[in-house]
């Protein structure tokens with residue numbers, strides 16, 4: 001039986017898909033908030049902030065804890081960039097899958113709710129920046145972060161592909177919503193969230209990055 005036809009382009013989320021960064025991000029945020037006398041466990045930050053851009057995090061922090069200084073977004077962004085650049089590791093199987101897809105000649109893009117600096121730090125540490133050939137998009141590069149479709153629309157355009165011709169690889173609810181709103185097919189790595197929840201959002205769940213090339217019709 002013939003496998004699926006490869007898409008025109010593949011658009012990757014970064015956190016929880018390429019970089020195993022969510023636990024480290026939650027730890028950095030929890031340390032910061034705890035030092036401001038708002039003791040909070042990393043696990044709670046992980047639930048609350050998964051997939052959110054820093055400007056959206058500010059709102060949630062202020063609703064739950066209290067007013068943060070105007071400099072907080074810049075401070076937390078700098079701290080995240082520094083820690084990611086030193087400590088983040090890849091999601092198992094992600095690097096091999098990326099190289100396989102690139103070797104098959106498929107255009108790849110990365111679209112993330114991270115800041116530009118943090119995204120560069122993560123892709124740099126993982127040694128995969130060049131695989132995207134400049135098609136790397138931060139929330140700072142578009143008008144609105146995920147769950148709005150802007151990031152995936154920009155990434156598809158950079159690949160010279162219509163959104164319907166692209167497959168997005170995601171793991172979070174804001175990310176899946178963004179990709180579906182853009183009109184893309186979404187494969188969702190079962191990583192932080194349960195399979196049924198991902199499916200209910202219109203994504204096709206899969207369990208390991210090793211499976212990705214075959215799922216995309218790349219043998």
Ligand SMILES: [Mg+2]
Nearest residue numbers: 013015016172
């Ligand atoms: Mg993610």
